[in-house]
Amino acid sequence: MNKTLTRRGLLQGSAVAAALALSLTGCGGGAPTAQQTVSSSAVEEALQKGGKLTVWAWEPTLKKVVEGFEAKYPNVDVELVNAGTGNDQYTALQNAISAGSGVPDVAQIEYYALPQFSLAKSVTDLSQFGASELKDTFTPGPWASVQAAGGVYGLPMDSGPMALFYNKEVFDKHGIAVPKTWDEFLEAGRALKKADPNAYIANDTGDAGFTTSMIWQAGGKPYKVEGSNVTVNFSDEGSSKFTETWQKLIDEKLLAPVGSWSDEWYKGLGSGTIATLPIGAWMPGNLSSGVAEGEGKWRAAPLPQWEEGGKSSSENGGSSLAIPAAGSQAALAYGFLEYSNVDDGVKTRIDGGSFPATAKEISSPEFLNAEFKYFGGQQANKVFAESAQNVVQGWSYLPFQVYANSIFNDTVGQAYVSDTKLTDGLASWQKATVKYGSEQGFTLKE
Amino acid sequence: MTMASPTLAAPAASAAIQRRPRRRPWTGWWFIGPFMAVFALVFLAPITYSIYLSVFRNQLIGGSAFVGLDNYVRALTDPQFWSALGRVSLFLTVQVPVMLSIALLVALALDSGRLYGKSFFRISIFLPYAVPAVVAALMWGFMYGTRFGLVGNINQAFGLSLPSPLSADLVLLSIGNIVTWEFIGYNMLIFFSALTVIPKSLYEAAEIDGAGQLRIITAIKLPAIRGAIVVATIFSVIGSFQLFNEPSILKSLSPNTISTFFTPNLYAYSLSFSGQQYNYSATVAIIMGLLTMAIAFAVQVRGMRKER
Missing domain, CATH: 1.10.3720.10 (MetI-like)
Incomplete structure (x- = not known):
């Protein structure tokens, strides 16, 4: 029993590898054409015929979406499974894929992790359902994140254009202006420290997602991916812009040594000892549920710029829904994706506090004019929507970003607790990443 | 006497010899079997599987290959x-x-x-x-x-x-x-x-x-x-x-x-x-x-x- 399973896993592994090798060589010549081979009426037919769909996701607003979906298509029975958050779910998914059984029909995959699955073709190319036509439906950042090798490997579900959340009360009390550039951010940090030795401008103990988003905004492109050819280079201009400023913040001990999502963090955000939070636009829901005492004190502002008068922004977090290739009900699954991420489901999720990835919703007056009680009545979505339009183009994640992020604190994290400089930390992260990539069969360049 | 007794005992002994080899191992196995099955399943199988895994290498590109002691x-x-x-x-x-x-x-x-x-x-x-x-x-x-x-x-x-x-x-x-x-x-x-x-x-x-x-x-x-x-x-x-x-x-x-x-x-x-x-x-x-x-x-x- 055990043995046959293994054998089958191995066979499948090599089949995937062979397919991959074929597709990679295919990439070399000409641009691949993405054509619709399954008509929308076929999808509609599958929806009417019904069946049972298994969806792996941890995004809380999906529960309501499933209810609405089942009401609209009574023959479809959706089982929403929380198979873990982030990495835990990817591990479970990867295991199910290599075992060849228990693979869900739909899976939530964050943008940074999607390349890992699309590269191995373990998720379905959705252009066969005509997903390529949806380009203008979504905002540019998330849309770019689901593209790979001429295909579309997921439909964007939400997005996280970055913004600077700040505790207005703290800034007013000490008469400090809200920073518009990262230089001003540094100055504000110094001024705050002077005024109140217990207060910090922000918290940071080394977070891969945050660091890559910052470099992204600064115009850095440390990762270049073309098929199996991967370049990792953290010595470009964008990366050094970030390290220069951030090194000063670390050296002068202006960053609270408190990990995000810890108890201390929530307390600090509430008590005013952590004054700002540069993070994705999905944050408001977490603030109102986790930092209730901050209500009315916090505001949202555009992310500080690297150049005066600049407008650039980047994405931080956000996820897509994808269809694992091992599933047998792709048409039905695509019907769910469309409902959830393009049609009625979008509204349901916005009402639940999620930040949409669809262009129409982001520019609708209803969305833009919504007043946030938590932010003292501020129309914060205007800030976020502008950020979403200004996301720097051309960023890509590694096809093995999940692993790279897992060793971030072994390398870059050392800059936060020892004499190691950020640039050295990034250099050793680069080295470890390159080593892993080569072991996994990629052609790596630095 | 000493000469006669073997010949007398021979038929019985040979009958016993014929029957015994077949019966003896099986009775033993009935007792030890349940233990052996559990032992093999929870102890030997995982170790064997680990050793089996350790002589292969699985890559994101290239799949699985036998690599010996690499x-x-x-x-x-x-x-x-x-x-x-x-x-x-x-x-x-x-x-x-x-x-x-x-x-x-x-x-x-x-x-x-x-x-x-x-x-x-x-x-x-x-x-x-x-x-x-x-x-x-x-x-x-x-x-x-x-x-x-x-x-x-x-x-x-x-x-x-x-x-x-x-x-x-x-x-x-x-x-x-x-x-x-x-x-x-x-x-x-x-x-x-x-x-x-x-x-x-x-x-x-x-x-x-x-x-x-x-x-x-x-x-x-x-x-x-x-x-x-x-x-x-x-x-x-x-x-x-x-x-x-x-x-x-x-x-x-x-x-x-x-x-x-x-x-x-x-x-x-x-x-x-x-x-x-x-x-x-x-x-x-x-x-x-x-x-x-x-x-x-x-x-x-x-x-x-x-x-x-």
């Missing part, structure tokens, strides 16, 4: 593996003697019969062992907090600035403290139960001969419980090499000082669950298993040699 060569030249092994070895040489000495001291104190509230004392020393390791690590993690934890409170109350127990220099010591706290009671119980079976008449005889308490301990009690000490040491050696729960939980509080290769087990875990390097992870696990066995065996041989 993974073993890689592990033995892997600086991260050696640093993990070095760390648990250091842990072992410092933490185990401290823990066992305290446990021994407590067991001797209990056995001396001079303590008031003996059973209360015994229970309260043993209690930490009943707390699940995960809960214990979480609890200590909160206490180690320099902002809102116990350390933070002490700093505030006395105007001190104690360093964070989770800083790079102190984190191993802090983990040692948790493990010691957890396992003193357990080892105390092993020692104490060994002490209670020593015949009381020996003590009386020693007292008549004019031996003091210290002499009784060194000449009677300690030699008598040497077996228990060896067993406790072996358990502790294995426990140290398998260190995982405490660093794994504290890692979320202090990700920069507890690396993904902090202990060999944590390394194997990260390789497997974040890096999908199941093959290499299995290799690391096998090497650690062999090393642990070798060291536990050495401890046992050393302990038994003294006894002779």
